[in-house]
Amino acid sequence: MYLEISKKDIYNEFVKKIHEISGQNVFECYQCGNCSSGCPVVDYMDITPNQVMKLSQYGSIEEILKSETIWVCSTCLQCSTRCPKGIDVAKVMEAFRTINLRNGEGVVDPEHLEVENKDELPPILLVCAMRKLTG
16 A cells, blocks of 8 residues: 655644644554554454554544544553553544544434344443443
């Protein structure tokens, strides 16, 4: 895969917004993969956590915002505790969710989920949803 990157792409407003919301510097990630190897829900993600960090560094924000990964992340903090650079990857995921929600994307009313679909969801995802919905 060939990807042409310019400074303008890397230091864009979205990357600044991610830093502002999460307090994390995505450019500190050196792609060790510890975040992805420890993630309990990585099998349900279309982009792994370390790929989210790399795409953030490249400025490929739209690809991340359209992915299922940011919604699948259960914010269990396994990635954050395993990161040798101390990056809180869960906060970065939360920042992407926040941007999507502010833009009116990804809003789901649990009442509109079909009963049969609820049985297919990973249990950790339901725990995360209840935690977020109940404050």
